[in-house]
Amino acid sequence: MIETVDLHKVYPVGKRRVAALDGVDLSVEQGEVYGVVGQSGAGKSTLLRCVNLLERPTSGRVVVDGRDLTALGAAELRRARRGIGMVHQHFALLSSRTVAANIAFPLEIAGVPRRRRAARVAELLDLVGLGDKAKAYPAQLSGGQKQRVGIARALASDPAVLLSDEATSALDPDTTDSILELLADLNRELGLTILLITHEMDVIKKVCHSAAIMADGAFQEAGRVLDLIATPGSRLADALFPLPPTQAPDAVALTYPRAYDEPLVSEVTRRFDVDVNILAGAVEQVAGTSVGRLNVQIQGERREGALRFLADKGLLVQEAAR
């Protein structure tokens, strides 16, 4: 649905040239929620803004919904942008307009007649749960409500794709959760493809099917979240399960890429006659699946066999971090 091919963006800073994007290949499937996570300055904001060409990449192609945006003329690009909704960190609402008029704005731009606009705005207000706020002004709303207006506005012209630029970063934790839930609902119910950028691992955990970790203008790893978790040395997995390092001898980290019905640990102690001592553990709901990581000490004569058994069961067995 969204594809970038070898995307580069170079900014002149004084006499030097700084690469904000250094060869990014992004591939977002239709109907998925894709999260790009990284520190500030990693280039994720530039990447997002290149997807609707708010910033023009220095080189590379941006294909959204089968159309190469980089090849479009100004008028065609404007039309294409109407099919790409965008939600902003600081909401970017017009302070001089009511909630209803803010949501109607993209429809005005698209030339939708007044009567149809009003009907569509009412629908959208209900969709984001702000049916009673139509006549309020943005200054009278809480942060979460403002972002709901932002989301309603982004959806007004029925886009196939929603871009979210740190949509929850200015919100408190509870509000963040409710906004993420709303995004997940929209993804499920409307089949909306969502590309979001964030610096919060929590956001990836809660709503994303796929993710990329970005640093210095490039992806360090990218793919389905559950696949990444099952990949040895995954930074995403390390970030999702921040277990304390251990000095204990014979310690291993066991990553469960899915929930298991079998009592694996008791089975391994019985079959291999090893002692298992749990040092630390974390279980998270990721992409709707329970996944977890345990740091355990496994000691005994048949330790190797026990580890192989666990690996054969699909667990990722790694040296625990020291």
Added chain:
Amino acid sequence: MIDVLTEFAERLPGMSETLYYGTLDTLYMVLWSTLFSVAFGLPIGVLLVTTDRGGLTPAPWFKALLGAVVNIGRSLPFIVLMVAVLSLTRLLTGTTLGPTAAIVPLSIGAVPFFARLVETAVREVDRGVVEAAHAMGARKTTVVGKVLLPEALPGIIAGLVMTVVALVSYSAMAGAIGGGGLGDVAIREGYQRFDDYYLWATVILLVVIVQAAQSLGDLAIRRLSRR
């Protein structure tokens, strides 16, 4: 004190006709100049923002030129400007005397003043909102008409009030070199004929005009401001 007030009250009917026409002339000059200030100052102010590097329609050399012209207008003392544009005034109005002639230098003085105030107000508009409009596929003209101007409107009205107040004061100066209006009354009747009552009456009327403009503007800003 009482005596002075009583005498002032007794003199008023005799002064009223002169004061009435003086007030009308002042309002006439101020209103027309305000109109021209908006007609030219508003687009110039907007252009000063949009032609910025990284603005809506970047044109750095044009901005530098426009800024320089505006600065020339801003740096001339009004009394000098009035004399300097006399030939233009004659060309446009056929005379250099009277309120209509005064509109020319008043407008030329107020346009750059108002333009700078518009520029400041438009610059205050959240860049994020402008970007959001682009992301929705808005044209540049839509961004100006539906984002920049409405969002900056309270600031623009505040600038307009300042311009009107400045114009009232300029128009009094214009009176000094034959522009008519309350300034003219104050100079001719008050100063040259040593009639303090005329002076006071014009002062009171000027204060009332300025006060009215300010209150009207404040009311409009309060109604428009939704921040």
